[in-house]
Amino acid sequence: MADIVSPAVRSRMMSGIRGKDTKPEILLRKALHAEGFRYRLHDRKLPGRPDIVLPRWKAVILVHGCFWHGHHCHLFQLPGTRTEFWRAKISGNRDRDDRNRQALLAQRWRVLEVWECAMRGPGRLPWETLLAETVSWIRSDRKL
Template identity: 70%
Template structure:
């Protein structure tokens, strides 16, 4: 199926998509900060430039968009146009996610992932529950955390 917009318009649309400071990330940051957690943002010294870095807890939290990371939830649907391009791109993103998580674990970091579907859509969780789960995980010794929508 051909693209329904011009290449120039598509380029302009795609350039407006942010990888940092997304709405789900900002909501999570505000909530954790209000609970007293202090963190660094997008530390380029660490593999994958994690969204939130908690040096005191030796933990990082990645906030993943369900479309861009190919999550198996109701928010992800492969586009009907340029399907092969998108499949390749999303598969590559998934492979990078796996490598990043492995590298972080190898460097001694605990890794938490909060999926976009946990914060929006029909299966979303309350922000209170998400923050409670993150807080409990940060204070624990568990090496991994995954929060996803229901």
């Protein structure tokens, strides 16, 4: 299937997609702050520059977009155009995610991944449940 916009328009659209400070990330950060948690953002000293770093709890939270990280859910669908490019791009993102997660675990950080589909769409969790589970994980000593 051919793209419905020109390559220049598609390029401009794609360049406007944020890699950090996304809506799901900001929503979770504000809620955690309201719960009394203090954190750092995108710490350059840590592998992959995690979205939310909670040093007191030795925990990091990664907020993943389902499309960009190739999550197997209703929000991910491989594009019909340039499929080999997108397959390689998303596969590379997933490989990098795995390497960063392993490096964080090797440094004894606890890692929680929060997926976009948990926050939006028909399969989303109730917000109170998602927040309560995240807070519970932070305060626990659970690895995942």
